[in-house]
Amino acid sequence: MTKPQIWVATFLFLFIVLFLLGRLTKKEEPMKDFSGMNNAPMSEQTTSELTGDKLFQTFGCVNCHGVDLAGTNMAPALKGIKEFWSSRDNLINYLRNPNSFMDKDRFKEYRAKYPNQIMPAFGNKDVKDLGKIADYLLTQ
Ligand code: HEC
Structure with missing residues (x-):
C-alpha cells in the first residue's frame, strides 16, 4: 500500500x-419504569414545585376522596392503600389509566358502591407529579 x-x-x-x-453506548429508555424519575437533574424538570399532598388538592382528587383521605360518598378513602399497592409504578399506572385495573375484585366492589362516579384517568398529567402523589399516598 x-x-x-x-x-x-x-x-x-x-x-x-x-x-x-456510539451504537453500543446508546441508552435505551425503558418505557414504563418511573422509579428513576426523581433523580432527573433540575433543569429537565417540567413538573411543578408542589408536594404530593398539595398536588392531591390541585388535581381535584380531594373533591371525591375527601379531606385527610377519609373518603366521601363519591369515592373510597385512600388511607392505608399501600396494603394493595405494593408497587409505586403500578399505582402511577393506575392513576394514568384506572380502567385497566377494573377486573380486580376490589374494584368491582367500588363499582357497586359508587355507581355514579368513576375514577378519572390522569394520563394527561406529568408522570413526575403523579409519582409525587403516589409517594404521598403510599406513606398514608
Ligand atoms: C370524580 C371523582 C374522583 C376524582 C376527581 C378522583 N377519584 Fe380516585 N377514585 C374515584 C372512585 C369512584 C374510585 C373507586 C374506583 C372506581 O369506581 O373507579 C377511585 C379510586 C381511586 C384509587 C384506588 C383506591 C384503592 O382502593 O386502591 C386511588 C389510588 C385513587 N382513586 C386516587 C386518586 C387520585 C390521586 C386522584 C387525583 C389525581 C383521584 N383519585 C381523583 C373517584 C375519583
Whole structure:
C-alpha cells in the first residue's frame, strides 16, 4: 500500500470503531419504569414545585376522596392503600389509566358502591407529579 492509502485505511478504520462505540453506548429508555424519575437533574424538570399532598388538592382528587383521605360518598378513602399497592409504578399506572385495573375484585366492589362516579384517568398529567402523589399516598 502507498502512504496515502494507509492514511485512508486508518481513517476508515477509526470511523467504523467510533461508529460502533456510539451504537453500543446508546441508552435505551425503558418505557414504563418511573422509579428513576426523581433523580432527573433540575433543569429537565417540567413538573411543578408542589408536594404530593398539595398536588392531591390541585388535581381535584380531594373533591371525591375527601379531606385527610377519609373518603366521601363519591369515592373510597385512600388511607392505608399501600396494603394493595405494593408497587409505586403500578399505582402511577393506575392513576394514568384506572380502567385497566377494573377486573380486580376490589374494584368491582367500588363499582357497586359508587355507581355514579368513576375514577378519572390522569394520563394527561406529568408522570413526575403523579409519582409525587403516589409517594404521598403510599406513606398514608
Ligand atoms: C370524580 C371523582 C374522583 C376524582 C376527581 C378522583 N377519584 Fe380516585 N377514585 C374515584 C372512585 C369512584 C374510585 C373507586 C374506583 C372506581 O369506581 O373507579 C377511585 C379510586 C381511586 C384509587 C384506588 C383506591 C384503592 O382502593 O386502591 C386511588 C389510588 C385513587 N382513586 C386516587 C386518586 C387520585 C390521586 C386522584 C387525583 C389525581 C383521584 N383519585 C381523583 C373517584 C375519583
